[in-house]
Amino acid sequence: LFKGLSFPTISSVGPNAAIIHYSPEEKTCAEMDPDSIYLVDSGAQ
Known part of the structure; x- marks a missing residue:
């Protein structure tokens, strides 16, 4: 169940x-x- 982002991307x-x-x-x-190096952290759980 998606409740929201843990933090902005x-x-x-x-x-x-x-x-x-x-x-x-x-x-x-x-x-x-x-x-x-390139980093993208979307806060996926």
């Missing part, structure tokens, strides 16, 4: 992908690079 790239529950900010966000 996290989308991060490069070093930001190592930050737990990363949230983009203008000075810390990074452009996507095909050679970098």
Whole structure:
């Protein structure tokens, strides 16, 4: 039974992908690079 998201979707790239529950900010966000790790965490249960 779906009750809701556990947290908003996290989308991060490069070093930001190592930050737990990363949230983009203008000075810390990074452009996507095909050679970098990309993380998408949708909070699936």
